[in-house]
Amino acid sequence: MTPTAWPRFLKFSLVGALGIAVQFGVLALLTAIQINYLLATGLAVECAVLHNFLWHLRFTWSDRTPSGGRSLLQSLFRFHLSNGLISLMGNLLLMRILVGRLSLPPLDASPIAIAACFALNFQASDRWVFLCRGYSCPRNPSKNKNKIDVENQPRRRAKMRK
Numbered sequence: 001m002t003p004t005a006w007p008r009f010l011k012f013s014l015v016g017a018l019g020i021a022v023q024f025g026v027l028a029l030l031t032a033i034q035i036n037y038l039l040a041t042g043l044a045v046e047c048a049v050l051h052n053f054l055w056h057l058r059f060t061w062s063d064r065t066p067s068g069g070r071s072l073l074q075s076l077f078r079f080h081l082s083n084g085l086i087s088l089m090g091n092l093l094l095m096r097i098l099v100g101r102l103s104l105p106p107l108d109a110s111p112i113a114i115a116a117c118f119a120l121n122f123q124a125s126d127r128w129v130f131l132c133r134g135y136s137c138p139r140n141p142s143k144n145k146n147k148i149d150v151e152n153q154p155r156r157r158a159k160m161r162k
Contacts, residue, residue, distance in 0.1 A: 005126070011060040012122050015052055020114055023048035027110060037106045041095045042088060044110075049084045061130035075129055082124035090117040 023044045030040035053076060057065060091113040098109035 008060060008126065009122060012056070012125065015055040015060055016114075016118065016121075018055065019048040019052040020111070022051045023114065024107065024110065027106060031106055037099055038092060038095065041091055041106070041110070045088050045091050046084070049080065049087055052083070053079045056125060056130065061125070064130045064132050078129040079125070082129055083121045086120050086124060087114075087117050090120075 026044035026047045027040050030043060031037055035043075056079075057072075057075065091110070094113035094116055095106065095109055098104045098112060099106050102109075
């Protein structure tokens, strides 16, 4: 991971920690009212996915916020296809093994399942969901300034000669 990616990774981790609290809360509530642990896990994961999307949009990747309703829906769709699918399938599969076969309590098995999906979710978000597109992307002045000056220097001189 590049040094510039660490702040974003830390933000992702913070949002993820809040999402874990959401997921645990929903899972605890649903299992307390005798909802099947797999159904409860699926609903809890979906609540956490929606929570995390909103926070990642406004906090983690706020510099890559999509413009317009269609772009927002596309990002939400991509988030569900990647993070949602990774989290949902990963959690359901691991919960089936950890709870169904190994007889761990659901609230003890859930953090193991979440941790297993963590790195894949970050990569999917950074590389596909909140991909920097077009003019809405921030420019790094320290990198682009010299590049732009060097690239445009001959053109400036040519324009000055005319």
